[in-house]
Amino acid sequence: MPQPIGDASELAVNRRLVVAALGQLTQEHRDVLRECCFLGSSVAQAAHALGIAPGTVKSRTYYALRALRLAIEELRDVE
Amino acid sequence: MTADPYARLDAAYLLGALDADERLAYEAHLAICRRCRADLAEISAIPSLLAGLDESAFAAPPEVAPTPVPDTLLPRLLQAAGRERARRRWLTTGLGLLAAACAIALIVIVVPANSGPKPAPRAMAALVATPVDATIALLPRSWGTEIDLTCWYQHGAAGPPGDRYELVAHGSDGATYDLGSWRLAPGQRVIFTSGIALTETQIKNLQITQPNGPAILALGVPRLLRAADR
Numbered sequence A: 001m002p003q004p005i006g007d008a009s010e011l012a013v014n015r016r017l018v019v020a021a022l023g024q025l026t027q028e029h030r031d032v033l034r035e036c037c038f039l040g041s042s043v044a045q046a047a048h049a050l051g052i053a054p055g056t057v058k059s060r061t062y063y064a065l066r067a068l069r070l071a072i073e074e075l076r077d078v079e
Numbered sequence B: 001m002t003a004d005p006y007a008r009l010d011a012a013y014l015l016g017a018l019d020a021d022e023r024l025a026y027e028a029h030l031a032i033c034r035r036c037r038a039d040l041a042e043i044s045a046i047p048s049l050l051a052g053l054d055e056s057a058f059a060a061p062p063e064v065a066p067t068p069v070p071d072t073l074l075p076r077l078l079q080a081a082g083r084e085r086a087r088r089r090w091l092t093t094g095l096g097l098l099a100a101a102c103a104i105a106l107i108v109i110v111v112p113a114n115s116g117p118k119p120a121p122r123a124m125a126a127l128v129a130t131p132v133d134a135t136i137a138l139l140p141r142s143w144g145t146e147i148d149l150t151c152w153y154q155h156g157a158a159g160p161p162g163d164r165y166e167l168v169a170h171g172s173d174g175a176t177y178d179l180g181s182w183r184l185a186p187g188q189r190v191i192f193t194s195g196i197a198l199t200e201t202q203i204k205n206l207q208i209t210q211p212n213g214p215a216i217l218a219l220g221v222p223r224l225l226r227a228a229d230r
Helices: A015-022 A027-038 A043-050 A054-077 B010-014 B020-032 B034-043 B046-050 B076-095 B097-101 B103-110 B225-229
Strands: B132-141 B144-153 B163-171 B176-184 B189-196 B203-209 B215-219
Touching (some): A015 B046, A027 A043, A027 A054, A027 B046, A054 B010, A054 B034, B010 B034, B132 B203, B132 B215, B144 B163, B144 B176, B144 B203
Antiparallel strands (some): B132 B144, B163 B176, B163 B203, B203 B215
């Protein structure tokens, strides 16, 4: 397992790296992050906008953030 | 785990998407559930990385959509799955059962060496703050894989003129392959073609480094990402 992304001091991850990592997620994961993160939607708003159940918004964000974390770590880890 | 109704709430909580009642209930649960606290800690740093990104960052990356060929450096498992998908598509459009008999022959048919659209170049990801940008396109060849590199200094940003860079590949066999080196000057676009006697699936990643320096750009796909998507 790569080093975990720990605390704020580790957050100096290059933005382009984050964008590249986002690009490796599924579109469903990007969509739910766009709703809840970029647009600041609530679970209910995101569910309405995406046409999915609120429970799916919760689980999808759950998996999306983990997939993103893994992608970032792996991209950093290739060094 | 499935019995815990709070088990999958950490991301929505961190993103501020829970309503007030649910947020308070989750916080109360956190106080008594070590597993949920550990889950939360696992991803607590991620949302701040997303803050301030452009909306375009959440759109599909342009190079992914149009390529009919499965993405090049995917992990073996995913590659196998993608090939299976491509295989079915081709089979149904008339390649016939002959192709099914031999997976290797099939790949040659599905990915002809000299016809069809070239794979779109893919942007390399920066591993450190760097003025260098690069894209790479990988083309399957009968002898291995052709590697087309384009490298340049970002507009208005440059390292010292004539700075030297190197392209290296890491194989899944653990070996390192030197694929060439070049000098870069502001406003200049370096394009060159290299090659490697590995198939795409045998390439673990590609990196641009400076001599004796750390990797600054990389192209590689996380091994477990797609599995973790599910």
